[in-house]
Amino acid sequence: MAKPNLHTVAAHAGVSIATVSKIVNGVRYGISEATLEKVLASVQELGYRPNRAGRGLRTLRRSIIGMAIVDPSPTFLADPFTTNLVAGLSNYLSEQGFGLLLHGIKPKHVDASFLVKENVVDGLCLMLSGSAQLRLQNTRLFSTLSHPMVVFQDHAAEGIPDACFVNQDDAGAARELARQVLARKPRTALIVIPDIFWPAIELRLEAFWQTLKPAGVATKIIRCDESNPMAIARAIEDAIERTGLPDVIIGANDKIAIVALHLLEERGARVPEDVAVTGFNAFASNDYAGLDLTTARSPAYEMGELGGKLLLERLEAGRFEKQEYTLPVRIVPGATV
Amino acid sequence: MAKPNLHTVAAHAGVSIATVSKIVNGVRYGISEATLEKVLASVQELGYRPNRAGRGLRTLRRSIIGMAIVDPSPTFLADPFTTNLVAGLSNYLSEQGFGLLLHGIKPKHVDASFLVKENVVDGLCLMLSGSAQLRLQNTRLFSTLSHPMVVFQDHAAEGIPDACFVNQDDAGAARELARQVLARKPRTALIVIPDIFWPAIELRLEAFWQTLKPAGVATKIIRCDESNPMAIARAIEDAIERTGLPDVIIGANDKIAIVALHLLEERGARVPEDVAVTGFNAFASNDYAGLDLTTARSPAYEMGELGGKLLLERLEAGRFEKQEYTLPVRIVPGATV
DNA sequence: CTGAAAGCGCTTACAG
DNA sequence: CTGAAAGCGCTTACAG
Numbered sequence: 109m110a111k112p113n114l115h116t117v118a119a120h121a122g123v124s125i126a127t128v129s130k131i132v133n134g135v136r137y138g139i140s141e142a143t144l145e146k147v148l149a150s151v152q153e154l155g156y157r158p159n160r161a162g163r164g165l166r167t168l169r170r171s172i173i174g175m176a177i178v179d180p181s182p183t184f185l186a187d188p189f190t191t192n193l194v195a196g197l198s199n200y201l202s203e204q205g206f207g208l209l210l211h212g213i214k215p216k217h218v219d220a221s222f223l224v225k226e227n228v229v230d231g232l233c234l235m236l237s238g239s240a241q242l243r244l245q246n247t248r249l250f251s252t253l254s255h256p257m258v259v260f261q262d263h264a265a266e267g268i269p270d271a272c273f274v275n276q277d278d279a280g281a282a283r284e285l286a287r288q289v290l291a292r293k294p295r296t297a298l299i300v301i302p303d304i305f306w307p308a309i310e311l312r313l314e315a316f317w318q319t320l321k322p323a324g325v326a327t328k329i330i331r332c333d334e335s336n337p338m339a340i341a342r343a344i345e346d347a348i349e350r351t352g353l354p355d356v357i358i359g360a361n362d363k364i365a366i367v368a369l370h371l372l373e374e375r376g377a378r379v380p381e382d383v384a385v386t387g388f389n390a391f392a393s394n395d396y397a398g399l400d401l402t403t404a405r406s407p408a409y410e411m412g413e414l415g416g417k418l419l420l421e422r423l424e425a426g427r428f429e430k431q432e433y434t435l436p437v438r439i440v441p442g443a444t445v
Numbered sequence: 446m447a448k449p450n451l452h453t454v455a456a457h458a459g460v461s462i463a464t465v466s467k468i469v470n471g472v473r474y475g476i477s478e479a480t481l482e483k484v485l486a487s488v489q490e491l492g493y494r495p496n497r498a499g500r501g502l503r504t505l506r507r508s509i510i511g512m513a514i515v516d517p518s519p520t521f522l523a524d525p526f527t528t529n530l531v532a533g534l535s536n537y538l539s540e541q542g543f544g545l546l547l548h549g550i551k552p553k554h555v556d557a558s559f560l561v562k563e564n565v566v567d568g569l570c571l572m573l574s575g576s577a578q579l580r581l582q583n584t585r586l587f588s589t590l591s592h593p594m595v596v597f598q599d600h601a602a603e604g605i606p607d608a609c610f611v612n613q614d615d616a617g618a619a620r621e622l623a624r625q626v627l628a629r630k631p632r633t634a635l636i637v638i639p640d641i642f643w644p645a646i647e648l649r650l651e652a653f654w655q656t657l658k659p660a661g662v663a664t665k666i667i668r669c670d671e672s673n674p675m676a677i678a679r680a681i682e683d684a685i686e687r688t689g690l691p692d693v694i695i696g697a698n699d700k701i702a703i704v705a706l707h708l709l710e711e712r713g714a715r716v717p718e719d720v721a722v723t724g725f726n727a728f729a730s731n732d733y734a735g736l737d738l739t740t741a742r743s744p745a746y747e748m749g750e751l752g753g754k755l756l757l758e759r760l761e762a763g764r765f766e767k768q769e770y771t772l773p774v775r776i777v778p779g780a781t782v
Numbered sequence: 783c784t785g786a787a788a789g790c791g792c793t794t795a796c797a798g
Numbered sequence: 799c800t801g802a803a804a805g806c807g808c809t810t811a812c813a814g
Contacts, residue, residue: 183746227497337735396734
């Protein structure tokens with residue numbers, strides 16, 4: 109049996125499609141009680157559900173927001189930051205009757221995405237990995253689509269109109285963590301970051317560096333494949349072999365810090381007496397490690413909600429009020445510094 | 446500047462909209478070389494992107510699949526099982542030019558979801574928590590929408606037409622884990638499961654029980670809020686207080702097993718000599734714990750891909766070929782049994 | 783090889 | 799209070 113449409117319902121109730129349309133859309137003025145009841149009964153009986161393609165065509169609004177996550181990994185949702193952000197965004201949009209079209213895209217294939225090639229959404233949310241240059245290039249590409257955009261974890265750039273940037277205060281929290289570390293008067297520090305470029309990581313790195321350097325701390329930076337705990341451990345081991353045990357190990361995120369803690373335990377180094385350790389972007393999922401890590405808690409879920417809110421307000425108002433928002437990141441004092 | 450449509454492009458190229466439509470859709474027969482070039486140039490120059498609402502209305506196909514995750518938690522994406530499944534599904538659909546509309550729904554609010562109230566998608570993927578009765582009720586509700594459905598981690602039921610069920614072999618893997626545990630000749634076992642109802646958990650529980658019971662193992666089952674490591678630890682502590690240290694602790698998933706391992710270490714119990722421990726649904730994200738846990742690796746990503754494939758084949762063929770698929774779950778031998 | 787025309791399901795300004 | 803009609807952007811069978 110074919111799906112009922114406005115005509116089916118109108119015929120069943122003995123009224124015009126215009127009347128059914130009004131009632132289905134909640135218009136109640138200028139509708140007689142009798143008609144209302146008849147139509148509502150028919151809708152119920154036939155199981156009518158409005159086809160969004162029809163409404164979308166008529167109103168040129170589809171009530172769908174696209175979320176493009178540009179990430180080289182197929183498990184682009186693996187990171188709890190992404191997961192929490194998407195959950196916050198999706199829940200907010202759902203409450204407002206909007207759908208979230210989720211799309212993980214490889215950095216090299218952005219132009220092949222149907223979000224780019226076709227006109228499917230009312231607005232776009234973006235989260236991009238890659239070097240600043242590649243990110244800018246991809247952001248420009250998305251911006252040619254003339255959809256309002258909310259970009260997460262990146263900073264405003266020239267020539268990106270109708271966009272709003274939503275960040276967490278990576279630099280501020282990294283500075284604060286570094287300051288706490290400095291209280292231990294370290295002489296050497298090892299900063300461990302992922303080999304994939306993420307803008308937030310670069311910001312943290314910069315803030316760590318700018319705080320430790322002037323204090324005279326000899327700081328070394330190493331990169332590793334953070335999707336693999338073995339690779340993280342090997343990278344840290346290597347660094348220790350070469351330059352000895354540092355006074356501090358700063359993980360660019362909690363995963364890295366957790367691997368560092370296990371490795372230090374194996375080597376019999378005391379934390380924080382011999383080596384202090386910090387993480388970043390704490391999420392509930394890390395609590396299972398049972399480690400009392402000094403770290404910073406990410407407001408990823410709230411960022412998702414805020415991004416959704418800003419995008420829907422933009423759709424309403426015709427423009428973004430502010431170009432950039434930065435959410436505070438709370439330091440989680442632990443036992444590792 | 447308004448978005449270009451078929452008319453804009455047709456006017457620019459000096460042809461009819463029918464011709465532009467054909468060319469944009471890749472039709473190449475019966476099109477002269479000159480026309481092809483002219484139109485392609487106009488498309489390029491104007492930055493034309495077909496509006497899916499228009500095509501969708503005409504073809505009654507929207508190339509969008511809905512994924513409904515019925516979960517009481519707002520962070521419905523927190524579990525790595527869900528995350529991997531969604532990534533596999535989303536990637537498969539993207540490759541085929543389909544979009545994934547993601548929607549986390551509270552069990553009590555299913556009928557308020559726009560996936561239910563409106564006609565937005567070509568097909569539906571479902572993942573449901575809750576008691577068997579509540580799940581069946583919600584599955585029935587979704588099935589009244591007459592969309593083809595792929596249901597993950599649940600079993601075929603009466604009165605759900607046009608649906609296909611995709612599972613992992615929870616029972617088989619649980620039986621195998623229990624058998625390995627039995628090799629240690631345990632007399633007592635503690636099974637720890639989440640207090641939220643998930644069908645997969647029930648299946649594992651049943652399989653553990655059916656394997657341990659006939660072997661004469663005194664088996665106790667406790668429930669806990671697995672979203673909170675403290676709550677897990679407290680529940681296990683309580684059980685140990687009451688009935689002493691069991692010979693085996695069986696976690697319904699890896700999170701629970703990891704908390705159990707930390708707790709046993711604190712108590713000075715040796716693993717596996719004093720207490721053997723098993724987990725379930727291992728994912729890369731758990732490797733960071735640095736524990737060599739005996740567990741089972743979930744094919745969640747592959748389940749997502751398979752679900753997407755089955756749904757698109759169903760759209761093509763008009764019906765599902767098989768009603769149920771069960772993917773194997775590989776045991777990961779560790780050092781905790 | 784090309785285009786005119788019908789129609790997918792819906793909303794809305796307007797006439798009655 | 800109700801409905802006829804136009805039109806959103808597109809595809810497709812058909813005529814030329």
